[in-house]
Structure formats: C-alpha cells, structure tokens
Amino acid sequence: MTHQILVTGNAAAAWGARLSSVDYIPAFPITPQTEIIETLSGWINNGEMDSHLTMYESEHSMITAAGSAATAGVRVFTATSSQGLMYGMEMIFAIPGWRVPFVLVNVSRGLASPITLECDHNDILAARDSGCIQIHCSTCQEILDSVIIGYKISEHIKIRLPVIVNLDGFYLSFTREPVEIPEQHKVIQYLGEYNPMNDIYSASAPQARGLIVLVGSQYSYFRYQAHLANLKALDVYKEAAEEFTLQFGRNYSVIESYKIDDAEYCFIMVGSFSTKAKSAADLLRSEGWRIGLIRPRLIRPFPSEELRILLSGIKGAAVIDQNISFGKGGILYTEITSALYGADGNYPVTGSFIGGLGGRDITIDEFIVIAGEMREYVQKGKQPDTRLLFTEDELQQIKKIQLIAGTENS
Amino acid sequence: MSEGLIKNIKDLAGEHNLASGTSICAGCGALETVKLFCDILGKNTVFVNAAGCMTLLAIYPFTPFSGSWLYTAMASASAGAQGIRDALDILIKKGRLSAAEDLKVIVLTGDGSAYGMGLSATSAAIDRCLDFYYLCYNNEGYGNTGHQDSAATPYGARTATSSSGAGFIGRKKDLFSIWAAHKPAYLATVIAAEPMDFARKVETAMKIKGPKMFISLAPCPTGWHYEPHQTVSIGKLAVQTGIWPLKEYKDGKVTHTKVIKEKLPVEEYLKLQGRFEHLFTPEKNLVLINEIQSSVDQYWIDI
Ligand SMILES: Cc1ncc(C[n+]2csc(CCOP(=O)(O)OP(=O)(O)O)c2C)c(N)n1
Ligand code: SF4
Ligand SMILES: [Mg+2]
Numbered sequence: 001m002t003h004q005i006l007v008t009g010n011a012a013a014a015w016g017a018r019l020s021s022v023d024y025i026p027a028f029p030i031t032p033q034t035e036i037i038e039t040l041s042g043w044i045n046n047g048e049m050d051s052h053l054t055m056y057e058s059e060h061s062m063i064t065a066a067g068s069a070a071t072a073g074v075r076v077f078t079a080t081s082s083q084g085l086m087y088g089m090e091m092i093f094a095i096p097g098w099r100v101p102f103v104l105v106n107v108s109r110g111l112a113s114p115i116t117l118e119c120d121h122n123d124i125l126a127a128r129d130s131g132c133i134q135i136h137c138s139t140c141q142e143i144l145d146s147v148i149i150g151y152k153i154s155e156h157i158k159i160r161l162p163v164i165v166n167l168d169g170f171y172l173s174f175t176r177e178p179v180e181i182p183e184q185h186k187v188i189q190y191l192g193e194y195n196p197m198n199d200i201y202s203a204s205a206p207q208a209r210g211l212i213v214l215v216g217s218q219y220s221y222f223r224y225q226a227h228l229a230n231l232k233a234l235d236v237y238k239e240a241a242e243e244f245t246l247q248f249g250r251n252y253s254v255i256e257s258y259k260i261d262d263a264e265y266c267f268i269m270v271g272s273f274s275t276k277a278k279s280a281a282d283l284l285r286s287e288g289w290r291i292g293l294i295r296p297r298l299i300r301p302f303p304s305e306e307l308r309i310l311l312s313g314i315k316g317a318a319v320i321d322q323n324i325s326f327g328k329g330g331i332l333y334t335e336i337t338s339a340l341y342g343a344d345g346n347y348p349v350t351g352s353f354i355g356g357l358g359g360r361d362i363t364i365d366e367f368i369v370i371a372g373e374m375r376e377y378v379q380k381g382k383q384p385d386t387r388l389l390f391t392e393d394e395l396q397q398i399k400k401i402q403l404i405a406g407t408e409n410s
Numbered sequence: 411m412s413e414g415l416i417k418n419i420k421d422l423a424g425e426h427n428l429a430s431g432t433s434i435c436a437g438c439g440a441l442e443t444v445k446l447f448c449d450i451l452g453k454n455t456v457f458v459n460a461a462g463c464m465t466l467l468a469i470y471p472f473t474p475f476s477g478s479w480l481y482t483a484m485a486s487a488s489a490g491a492q493g494i495r496d497a498l499d500i501l502i503k504k505g506r507l508s509a510a511e512d513l514k515v516i517v518l519t520g521d522g523s524a525y526g527m528g529l530s531a532t533s534a535a536i537d538r539c540l541d542f543y544y545l546c547y548n549n550e551g552y553g554n555t556g557h558q559d560s561a562a563t564p565y566g567a568r569t570a571t572s573s574s575g576a577g578f579i580g581r582k583k584d585l586f587s588i589w590a591a592h593k594p595a596y597l598a599t600v601i602a603a604e605p606m607d608f609a610r611k612v613e614t615a616m617k618i619k620g621p622k623m624f625i626s627l628a629p630c631p632t633g634w635h636y637e638p639h640q641t642v643s644i645g646k647l648a649v650q651t652g653i654w655p656l657k658e659y660k661d662g663k664v665t666h667t668k669v670i671k672e673k674l675p676v677e678e679y680l681k682l683q684g685r686f687e688h689l690f691t692p693e694k695n696l697v698l699i700n701e702i703q704s705s706v707d708q709y710w711i712d713i
Contacts, residue, residue, distance in 0.1 A: 023500050026493060052500055056489055057534035064486035064531075065493030068458065071480055072497030073506070090483055098480075200501075201478040201494065202511035203454040208473040210481035212465055 004180045009172030010035035012140040012179050013079065013105045013165070016147025018049050019187040020103075023074035023194070025053040026065040031117050032169040033081040033107040040077075059088035063104070067091060067162075070100035071209050073196035075151070077102065081169060082109035082123045089126065096131025096161050096226050098209055100199050101154035103147055104132070104162060108271070109169040110358040118359025119169040121271060121323040125299075125331045131226045133163040133233050134299040136270040138256075140177040143167050145250055146297075148182075151191050152240040159233050160197075161226065170359060171272040182248050190247050234301045254303040257310050259285065259292035265374055266311075266348075268294045268336055269320040273355075273362050277320070280367030291371060299332075304339035308347070311340065316374035317348040320389075322356040329386040330354055349378050355389030362389060416450065416609040425449050429474035433466050437638025439629035439645060440464060440547035442602035444518065447545055447624075450612040453477055456494055456513045460487035460528055462520035463554045464547065477513065485527040487517045488535040491542045514543060521548040521562035524625070525583050536592040536621045543615065544623045546585075549630035557633030561585075564653075565705070566698050567685045569633075575688055576698070585625060590659045595620025597659035598667075601627045603645025607656050607667055614658070627654045635684020647679040652706045655713075666713065673710070676703045 007015065013036050017025070025044075027037040043049035056062040059080050066078040080088065085106055106124050110116040124134065135150060137143045143165065150163035167173060201207060213219050234254065241252045258278050260266060267277040274295045281291045294310055294317070296303055311317060319337075321330025328334065333352040340347045351374050355362045366389050377384045402408040416422055427448040434441045440463060448455070455477035459465055461484035468479050482490035495515045501507035519528055524546035532544060551557040551569050559569040561583040572578040589597050595618045598611040608626075615622040629645050631638045648654035649668060653676060656668040677699060680686040689695045 023504070024493075024496060026489075050504075052496060054492060054496055054538070056492075057530055057537075060483075061486045061489030061492075061531045061534065064482050064489040065496070068480060068482065068490040068493035069497040072494045072501070074497040074500050091486065094483060200507070201456045201498070201513055202507060203477075203513060204511060206456075206476065206478040208468050208475070208479040211468050211470040211473070211479075212481070213470045218470060 002180055002183055004178050006176045007140060007179050008035065008174050008176050009140045009143050009167045010107065010174070011039055012144040013147060013167065014039035014043075015179070015181055016144045017077040017103070018043060019182060019184055020077070020148055020151050020191060021075065021184070021188060021194075022051055022077040024069045024076045025051055026056055026062040026069065026076070026078050027053055028056050028059050028062045028080065028084060030059075030081045030084040032109060032173040033079050033084070033105070035173070036079045036105060036107070059084035060091060063088035063091040063095065066102050066104065067095035067098055067100060070102045071098055071199050071201070073200035075102070075194040079105040079107070081107040082111055085123045085127060086111065092127050092132060093130045094210070097222060099160040099226070099229070100162070101151070101160055102162050103150040103154060103165060105143075105147065105165045105167065107167055107169045107173045116358040117169070119171055119322070120357045120359070121166075124164065124166045125323050127164060128300060128331070131161055131230060132300065133159075133161055133230060134166060135163065135297055136166045136299055137172065137297075138272050138274050138295065140172060140175070141179045141250070142252070143172065144179055144181070145244065145248070145252065148187055148190065149237070149240050149244055149252065152243075153233055153236050155191070155195065156236045157197065159229050159236055161229055161233070168272040186247060190243065231301050234298065234303060237298060252297060254296070254298045255306050255310060256295040256297060257292065258295070260294060260310055263290050263292040264315045265289065265291040265371060266294050266314055266317050267320055267367065267370070268317055268332070269322070270295060270299065270332065271322055273320070273322065276362060276364060277367055280364050280371070283364065284368065284371055289371065299335070302335055302339065307336065307339050308343055308345060311347055312345045314348040316351070316378040318351045318353055318370045318374050320353045320355055320362065320370070324354050324357060333386070349374070349381065349383060351377060351384045352386040353389055354386060416606075416613060419606060422446070422449065422605055422609060425452070427451075427453050427476040432474050433469060434463065435632045435638070437631040437641045438463070439602060439627070439641050440520070440549055442641070443545070443547045443600075443626040443628050446602050446605060446608055447516070447612060448475065450609050451514055451516070451543070451616070454513050455516055456480065457516050457518050458482055458487045458490040458494065460484050460517070460519035460523040461554065462523060463549070464518055464520070465554070484523050486531045487519050487523065487528060488531040488540070488544065491515045491517045492535055492538065492540050495540055495542055515541075516543040516545060518545050518547075520553060521546055521550060522552040522560040524548070525561035525585050533592060536589065536594050536623075539620050541619050542621060544621065546625045547628040548625055549628045549633055551633050553630055553633050557630070566689065566702055568688060569685070577685070577688060586657070586659070589623050590664065593662065594623050594659070597623040599625050599627070599655060599657050601645050601649060601654055601656070603642045604649055604656060604668065611658055611667070614660070633685070635687070636682055640682060644679065644682055647674065647682070650674045651676045651679045652710055653679055655709065676706055
C-alpha cells in the first residue's frame with residue numbers, strides 16, 4: 001500500500017533506486033551524498049533490497065563501472081556530488097557515447113576553491129554538454145519520482161543515455177519532508193522488467209563497445225546521433241511523465257510553472273530555492289503584482305519551445321542563477337536568453353541575478369527587491385547588467401574578519 | 411608444467427582468436443603478447459581496454475577479437491572490469507544469463523596506464539579480490555603518444571622526453587613487487603618471445619579464481635628504434651641478459667621460472683636498440699653501461 005513517511009532528500013533518492021529494483025550500485029562517498037549509499041547498503045545488508053553494491057576507490061572508477069555494468073545488461077544506480085562529479089567527468093562525457101542507460105543522482109554542492117560543503121549548481125552544470133539527460137528537483141517527493149521517471153527515459157529504445165537527477169545539498173539532501181512511497185509492484189509495472197536490449201556480453205553474442213573511429217565523419221555521425229537522442233528525450237519525458245501521472249497521480253511537466261497564466265513578471269530558476277520564489281510571488285501578489293515562477297525541470301534536453309510558450313507576453317523575467325560561469329555570468333541566463341533570441345513573439349526583458357552560491361540563502365526580501373528592479377528595467381525597456389545577490393552587511397562582515405586575521409593588505 | 415593442454419610449441423598454433431590485419435606496427439611485441447593471450451584463454455572473453463597502442467586494435471566497425479571488447483579510459487579499465495564482472499555475476503545469480511554464457515574478464519593496458527594512471531583502480535580491484543585477468547604489455551613508455559618516458563622506462567633509455575646524453579634518469583618502478591604486496595591470486599612476468607613459459611603461466615592462472623596479473627615485456631620497434639624482424643631476438647636477449655626476469659607469485663611465494671646460468675652481458679641487449687645508441691656512440695659510455703649491468707647483477711644476487 002502507498003504510504004507517506006518523513007524522509008530526507010537523500011533517503012528519497014535511495015527509495016527511488018530501491019523501488020526501481022536496481023541490480024547494481026557502484027558507490028563512493030562524498031558529503032552531502034553519503035546518506036544515499038549508506039541507506040542502500042543498509043537495505044541490501046538486511047535483506048530488504050535484492051541488489052549488489054560495490055565500493056570503488058574513486059568516482060572516476062565508480063562512473064566507469066556504472067557504464068560498464070550497464071553495457072553488460074544490469075540496471076544501475078549511482079550517486080555523487082561536486083568534486084566527485086568533477087573527478088569522474090572524463091567518464092560522464094565518455095559514457096553517453098556507449099549509449100547505455102543508468103541513473104546517477106547528483107547532490108549539488110559548490111566546487112572548490114574555496115572549499116565548501118554547501119550547495120550551488122556549478123557541479124551539475126559542468127556536465128551540461130556531456131550528453132547525459134538532466135532533471136532538476138525542488139522537493140523530496142520530486143527526487144524519488146524523478147529517479148523512477150529517469151529510468152523510464154534512460155532505458156527507452158530511442159534514448160539509451162544516462163540520466164542525472166539533481167538535488168540540492170543540505171537544502172534537500174538533509175531536509176525531511178513528507179514523501180509518498182509508491183508500491184514496489186506498481187513501479188515495476190510502470191518501468192517494466194529490465195530489458196538490456198543489445199547491452200549484454202555473452203559467449204554466444206560478443207559485442208565491441210566504445211571503439212575508436214579514425215575519421216571525422218564517423219565521429220560527427222555518432223556525436224550527432226547522441227544529440228538527437230538527447231533532444232528526443234523531451235518527447236519521451238512527456239510520455240513518461242503522463243504515464244506517471246496516470247499511475248501515481250503526481251504531475252511533472254518539463255517546466256513547472258507557478259501562477260504564470262496572468263503574469264506580467266516571473267522568476268526563472270531551478271532547484272529548491274524556487275520554493276521560496278513561490279512564497280515571494282504569493283506575497284507580491286497580495287500587494288497587487290501579477291508575478292509567478294518558471295522552473296525548468298529538464299536542463300538537458302533544454303525545453304526551448306515550452307519556455308517560449310510560457311514566456312510569451314511576460315514583460316519582465318528575472319533569471320536567478322545559483323551558479324556562475326566566470327567571465328560570462330549565469331549559465332541558466334545564457335540558456336534562457338539564447339532560447340528567446342531571434343524567436344518570433346513578444347518576449348520579456350530578462351535580468352540576470354546570481355545568488356545562493358555556496359549555500360548562501362536567497363531571502364524573500366531579495367526576491368522582492370529583484371521584482372522591483374525588474375519593473376524599473378521594463379519601464380526603461382532595457383536589459384539590466386548581471387547582479388550578485390550580496391548585501392553591504394555581508395561585505396562588512398568579511399572585511400571585519402579579514403581585519404581581525406590580518407589577511408588583507410591595505 | 412605438464413598438466414596443461416599446451417605441452418609444446420606446436421600446441422600453441424592450435425587456436426587463433428585474434429584476427430590478423432590490424433593497424434598495429436610491424437613487429438609489435440605487444441601484439442604478439444595479446445595474440446598469445448587470446449589463443450590460450452579461448453574465445454569466451456571480454457577485453458576491457460585502457461588508452462594505448464592496443465586501443466587501435468578495434469577500429470569502428472571492425473574488431474579482431476573473437477570475444478567482446480569495451481574501451482574505457484586510461485585510468486579506469488580495472489574499474490570497468492569490476493563493473494562487468496559484477497554484472498555477469500548478478501545476471502547469472504538472478505537467472506538472466508546462463509552460466510554457459512559466462513566470460514573471462516581481461517583488462518588490457520600498457521605500462522603507462524598500469525604503472526601510473528591506472529594503478530589506483532587496479533590496486534583497488536585486487537583489494538576487492540576481483541576475479542579477472544590483467545594484462546599489461548610493457549613497451550616501457552607512452553607508446554601511443556610517441557614514446558615519452560613512463561614509470562616503466564628503464565634507466566638510461568632515450569625517449570621522446572628524455573633525449574639528453576644520459577637518457578631517462580628515473581628508475582623503473584618495481585610493479586611486480588607492488589602488486590605482490592597486494593597478495594593477488596596470481597602474478598607473473600612473461601614475454602611473448604618465451605611462449606612456453608608464457609603459456610604455462612596463463613594456463614596456471616586459468617585454474618585460479620581472483621586477480622590474475624601479468625606484466626609482459628613488449629619489445630617495440632617504433633619506440634625502441636630497431637628493425638621489426640628483431641622483436642623476438644631482442645625479447646630473448648632481455649631474458650638471457652637477466653634484464654627481464656621471468657617469475658611468478660603464487661600462494662605468497664615468488665618463483666623464478668627461468669634462471670639463466672650464464673647470463674649474457676646487458677650490452678648484447680642494449681646495443682641492438684636505437685634508444686640506447688648514446689651508450690655506444692660516439693664513444694662507449696662505460697659508466698652507464700656498467701651501472702645498468704651492476705643493477706641487473708645485484709637483482710640476481712638479491713633473489
Ligand atoms: C586521461 C588521458 N590522458 C592522456 C591520454 C593520452 N594517451 C593516450 S594513449 C597514451 C599512452 C599510454 O601509454 P601506455 O599505457 O604505456 O600504452 P601504450 O601507448 O604504450 O600502448 C596516452 C598518454 C589519454 N588517452 N587519456
Ligand atoms: S608503437 Fe610499439 S607498442 Fe605501439 S603498436 Fe607500434 S610497435 Fe606496438
Ligand atoms: Mg607503453
């Protein structure tokens with residue numbers, strides 16, 4: 001029977017893997033992901049889960065093994081975060097070319113340097129161009145459900161690409177929320193028994209994988225195939241989400257939109273802080289604003305068309321990036337504006353705000369300031385410069401400790 | 411050993427599991443190694459490859475292997491092998507693959523990977539008692555990228571990055587001892603120029619479960635600068651001069667499988683190879699040659 005329990009985002013990810021009946025879990029620990037592999041290991045050791053977990057000595061090895069086991073015909077789950085994802089990045093880019101399915105959960109954490117354990121999205125966005133599909137979550141329920149939907153997409157005959165499900169370190173990984181745990185047999189019914197298709201090595205049917213090509217035309221052919229498969233995942237996602245809604249009742253469109261129908265203004269962002277954007281929108285609406293939220297769940301493939309439809313007629317959109325591309329600015333902002341540029345239609349003035357780096361809070365007050373600024377720019381009819389969400393008070397605090405420690409030259 | 415199927419050199423010609431006509435250099439000692447390994451091991455194999463010269467064996471859309479192949483990366487072939495071994499075991503256990511379809515999992519890497527970038531993943535695979543074969547063909551340099559020095563390059567050899575009069579000034583890493591310290595199920599040095607010793611060792615390993623490690627000295631005409639037809643004679647000289655000791659590690663004990671009573675001087679081996687030419691011209695560098703000779707002598711005294 002379906003039941004609801006209070007679980008962390010990490011436990012929700014583990015539940016997603018458990019309910020999907022994964023066969024194999026290559027693992028390596030990193031804060032804030034560790035709880036996922038410890039939970040799975042616990043279930044395996046006490047007999048609640050029929051799966052095999054192997055501890056690797058690095059994420060580079062762990063991700064290699066995730067891919068290689070998938071080429072051998074088992075359903076694979078793995079998880080990492082931050083430096084771990086970066087350490088395995090060679091394989092994150094290599095394995096989509098093997099065209100094998102698995103789900104990797106990334107628990108977002110800011111990248112060194114300086115070292116931090118707290119969340120931002122530079123880790124996951126570094127994998128943007130790898131060929132892996134990316135689903136970004138904002139609640140614990142969504143994490144569990146996205147792992148299940150992830151397998152459905154990843155294993156689809158037209159896709160066969162790894163899916164990365166992203167959740168925010170600390171804000172989701174360690175936050176307990178009520179989560180509905182679907183029944184195992186229903187999940188199996190939804191996913192089907194694992195079908196390895198051609199991904200199997202056996203004595204009677206040898207296969208060669210990951211070969212070298214010696215000419216650019218062959219390389220281009222395979223790279224573009226992976227690109228087309230990734231694009232195709234948009235439709236496959238929609239089908240998978242629809243079927244999920246029928247089975248389990250919860251609805252996951254490629255872009256979540258909140259109070260957008262009549263909106264003149266909107267926030268655009270991914271991840272758990274978007275839940276605060278909703279509260280801010282509610283507050284602003286109580287003061288007469290027509291404002292809402294647009295939250296892409298899929299970052300790869302990028303839902304350009306769906307975004308254009310939602311943004312059509314909106315006057316001002318504030319893109320809030322919890323990441324920074326040094327020398328350019330917000331990555332999501334670049335993605336959003338490139339989807340709008342040159343398109344026919346009536347699109348908003350877009351503002352770029354960088355916030356929440358290294359887990360720094362984005363306050364409701366800041367959302368309100370952002371909305372006010374967007375209104376000014378709409379009135380002026382011009383795109384604002386990129387802004388960092390950072391207060392004078394924070395700056396003074398840093399100056400103060402620098403002074404105490406004597407770290408800054410005058 | 412007599413209990414194996416391969417009793418003499420003629421038996422080795424029985425089965426061929428690696429097709430010819432690959433894009434590998436003429437006279438490649440590594441290719442000889444791989445060929446011999448495939449022939450002895452049989453068809454039911456999956457090779458997990460790390461970046462190196464042998465990556466060019468399987469070029470899309472052809473593979474010379476009778477069995478399966480997966481290219482992984484330079485650092486993580488051993489992890490790739492673990493993933494496949496684990497997957498095969500899971501499938502067999504859950505009844506999704508019949509035991510008759512099972513495969514031997516073999517890592518195929520060069521020395522650059524084995525002695526350097528891949529060492530951590532391999533060490534961990536041995537720690538986990540992975541049931542696999544690990545074949546390092548050792549051409550004593552990063553061959554595929556033009557023969558720069560690796561941790562397996564011998565003292566005094568010239569490489570693309572050690573072109574001074576002294577050649578490579580580092581010392582070859584003792585990978586055999588490093589692996590032996592991990593207590594693998596089986597470990598041996600081999601060379602294709604001594605096929606009977608090679609075959610006996612692979613046959614021995616085939617009866618053992620766990621990590622089965624091989625380091626094969628692989629004379630490389632392109633990187634060592636000699637004529638392709640000399641590969642076998644140079645290989646034999648590596649053994650006869652005592653430079654490449656043939657040995658195995660089993661049940662916690664190291665045994666030398668070919669003890670040369672009258673070792674030839676190392677010069678005989680060195681002078682055939684362009685990478686050591688600076689030891690002989692414009693004049694003989696006796697200091698360096700003697701240094702190499704005494705380190706070989708010392709090895710055989712110490713064992
Ligand atoms: C991470 C990474 N760095 C560098 C390379 C480039 N590379 C390809 S093959 C190779 C040399 C490998 O040397 P070795 O393992 O001895 O094999 P060999 O080429 O001698 O056969 C290098 C450095 C690579 N493929 N991957
Ligand atoms: S460079 Fe040496 S090891 Fe590489 S293929 Fe040529 S001969 Fe063989
Ligand atoms: Mg080499």
